Amino acid sequence: MTKIPIVLIGTYELLSFRNLSAQLSRRSVDVHFRRYRADRSDEVKAFKNVLWSFQKHLPLSEEPDLIANWDYFYERSVGCIGVLKEWLLKALKKALKDGGKTLTPRQLKDSALSVSQCENMLKDASDGEEALEETMEARAKLRRLMGLEAKFTKAVGNGDRTSERAEEKPPARRRRRRPGERNPKRDPIGNSKRLEA
Structure with a gap:
C-alpha cells in the first residue's frame, strides 16, 4: 500500500464518488465547508468579518466601505467565501486597470454574478447541503x-x-390528589379568542 491520501476538493458533484464502493465509503472522510447562512446571526457576523478582512487587505490607496453593503455581497456570493473572493479579485483588477484609488459601485456590479447565476448556485448549494444531511x-x-x-x-x-x-422509563406511580386539587396542565396564555381565529 502506498498510504498516500487522496484529497478531492470541489463542489457537491464530488458526493457521487464517496459511495462508489463500500471500501471507499469506509475509508473516506467528508469535510463540509458550508456556505454562510443569512438566517443565522452568528454566521452573518462571521460573513461580515470575512468581508471586512478582505476590505482591509485590498491593495488600494483608498479603502472601500464594503461592510456598508454586506447584504449585496452576501446576495451575489450566496454566502460562499470562494465566490466572494473571486468577485472582489475581478473588481480589483478592473480598478487597477482603470487606475482608480478604490473600488467603485460600477466595478463591483460589473464583476458580480448575475441573479440567475446566483439562483443556480443557491439551488446547487441547497441540494448539496441536503444530500449531506442525515435524514x-x-x-x-x-x-x-x-x-x-x-x-x-x-x-x-x-x-x-x-x-x-432504551429510553422508556418504568411507569411512574400515580400520586393521589386531594379532592378539589387540579390536574397538572398548561393554562392558556393571552386572548383565547385570538388563538381560535
Whole structure:
C-alpha cells in the first residue's frame, strides 16, 4: 500500500464518488465547508468579518466601505467565501486597470454574478447541503435493513440516536390528589379568542 491520501476538493458533484464502493465509503472522510447562512446571526457576523478582512487587505490607496453593503455581497456570493473572493479579485483588477484609488459601485456590479447565476448556485448549494444531511427516513431505512427497530429519538454523542425502547422509563406511580386539587396542565396564555381565529 502506498498510504498516500487522496484529497478531492470541489463542489457537491464530488458526493457521487464517496459511495462508489463500500471500501471507499469506509475509508473516506467528508469535510463540509458550508456556505454562510443569512438566517443565522452568528454566521452573518462571521460573513461580515470575512468581508471586512478582505476590505482591509485590498491593495488600494483608498479603502472601500464594503461592510456598508454586506447584504449585496452576501446576495451575489450566496454566502460562499470562494465566490466572494473571486468577485472582489475581478473588481480589483478592473480598478487597477482603470487606475482608480478604490473600488467603485460600477466595478463591483460589473464583476458580480448575475441573479440567475446566483439562483443556480443557491439551488446547487441547497441540494448539496441536503444530500449531506442525515435524514430520519434514511436512518430508519438503514435500521430496517439491519433488522433493528426503525424508531429512534434521543441524540447521543455525535448525532447518533438511540432506540425509543432504551429510553422508556418504568411507569411512574400515580400520586393521589386531594379532592378539589387540579390536574397538572398548561393554562392558556393571552386572548383565547385570538388563538381560535
